[in-house]
Structure formats: C-alpha cells, structure tokens
C-alpha cells in the first residue's frame with residue numbers, strides 16, 4: 267500500500283513568483299518568508315515523497331464563474347501553468363500521476379463526494395508557486411522530483427464548502443491514499459491563506475490573532491475550525507483568507523487513517539507578503555490522534 271508521509275501547508279501569493287524570478291529571496295522584505303522553507307526542504311530530502319497531492323484553489327485560470335465545481339480532481343498526464351496576468355514566467359509542466367488520480371476519483375465518489383474529474387487542467391499560481399517553494403532547484407535541473415495530483419476547492423464563487431465538509435474531504439483523501447495499491451510515498455500539500463482581503467472596504471485586512479489560533483488548532487485541536495460557518499470565517503480572515511480551508515483539508519488527510527493523527531514538525535508565520543499573512547506548516551503522521559474527537563470524526 268502507498269504511504270502518506272506527511273502534509274505541508276503554505277501561502278501562495280503571486281508576488282512570491284516575482285521574487286523567485288528576480289532572485290530576491292535574501293532581500294530584507296523576502297528573507298523571513300523564504301527562510302521558513304529550509305526545514306521543510308530537509309524533511310523532504312529524508313521523507314522522499316514520489317507523489318504530491320496538491321490541494322489548492324483556482325483563481326479563474328482553469329474554472330471561470332460560468333462553471334464552478336465545488337471540488338475537482340485532476341486526472342491528466344501533465345499539468346501546465348499559463349499567463350494569469352501577474353507577469354510571472356510559465357515554468358516547467360508538472361507530470362501527473364494518473365494511477366493515483368483515478369484511484370482518488372473512484373475512492374472519493376464511492377465515499378459520496380461528487381467531484382468533477384478533469385482530464386485537462388491548467389494550474390495557476392496556487393499550485394505552481396508552492397511547488398517552486400518546496401523544490402526550488404527542480405526547474406533548473408529540468409525535472410520535478412514528484413508526480414502530482416491536483417485537488418481543487420472552490421473558494422472563489424459562493425456558495426463555498428463549509429469547513430466541516432472540507433475536513434471530511436481531507437479525511438476521505440487520506441483514506442484514498444492509504445488504500446492505493448502502490449509502493450509510492452505520498453505527500454499532501456495545502457496552499458492558500460492565511461488572512462487576507464484583496465478588495466472592498468476591508469482591503470488589506472489581516473487578523474494575526476486568528477491566524478495564530480488557527481495554526482495552533484491544526485496541531486492541537488484539528489476540528490476547531492469546523493465550528494465556523496463560511497460567513498463567520500470570512501469575517502475573521504477576510505474574503506480571500508478563506509483559502510485557509512486548504513490547510514484544514516490538507517491537515518485532515520492525516521486524521522483518522524488507522525486511528526492516528528498528526529505531529530507538527532515545523533511552523534512559521536510572517537506578515538505581510540503583498541496583502542497576505544504568510545505561513546508554512548509541516549506535519550507528520552502520528553500513531554495517536556491529538557484529540558479523541560479526531561479519531562471519532564474519521
């Protein structure tokens with residue numbers, strides 16, 4: 267059986283792509299953010315994942331407002347970025363893992379998640395930039411070290427899936443990975459957030475206190491965020507800060523598989539990048555759930 271080796275969560279602000287393209291990682295503005303990744307790089311070297319399941323939200327590149335699936339899964343041989351208007355270079359395409367894609371599609375539908383299956387899928391900055399952050403040398407070397415399965419959650423057009431639903435989706439993804447007949451090692455990546463609002467009266471809104479409570483909850487009480495409705499969460503973290511649902515989903519992949527839970531290995535928080543509070547977390551599976559409810563919720 268495949269092994270779920272861990273889950274990584276990160277922000278995905280387009281300006282990160284400009285900083286990488288211009289080699290600004292050591293400049294004062296960017297250093298605190300880029301300095302939060304070497305511990306994750308060391309862990310990746312030792313964890314040696316073969317496949318990354320990347321949970322992210324599209325911002326209008328692959329899905330526009332005319333057709334908006336709540337949950338979608340890529341099942342393509344390869345995934346490319348494209349010009350989104352941010353002025354970012356389009357990088358090396360990502361090789362898909364079609365075997366895991368179809369297993370995940372079958373497993374999620376059997377688990378009563380009515381997902382959209384995408385045999386063609388453009389991937390935007392929410393997938394491409396975290397890949398560059400996690401494997402910064404891959405493009406120079408001419409190959410990504412992992413194949414990928416994109417899982418896309420709608421956070422753009424209301425109504426949005428509730429935090430509780432996203433948690434259950436994460437658990438179902440975790441079960442699917444654990445039941446994949448393969449010797450591959452799988453890492454889950456969740457991208458978005460933390461608090462930010464790009465438009466309207468509250469443009470520039472950031473909520474450090476809530477972000478930090480949310481990050482702590484992922485380590486100590488992963489069901490905590492499921493108490494909130496979408497409007498309550500938007501109030502706390504901003505319209506686009508709702509992207510933290512991707513972190514919740516990614517963390518939930520480690521909840522309940524074999525009755526287990528997750529141990530936090532790394533956590534970092536920095537304000538701001540562009541308009542966004544940026545964070546990075548890394549979790550490894552743990553034999554014991556952090557709270558009893560975590561196992562019960564599986």
Ligand code: DHB
Pocket residue numbers: 278279280281325458459462464506509539540541542
């Ligand atoms: C910004 C943040 C995002 O999450 C995004 O998708 C686009 C822009 C920003 O802070 O600039």
Ligand code: FE
Pocket residue numbers: 278325392458459506509
């Ligand atoms: Fe975003």
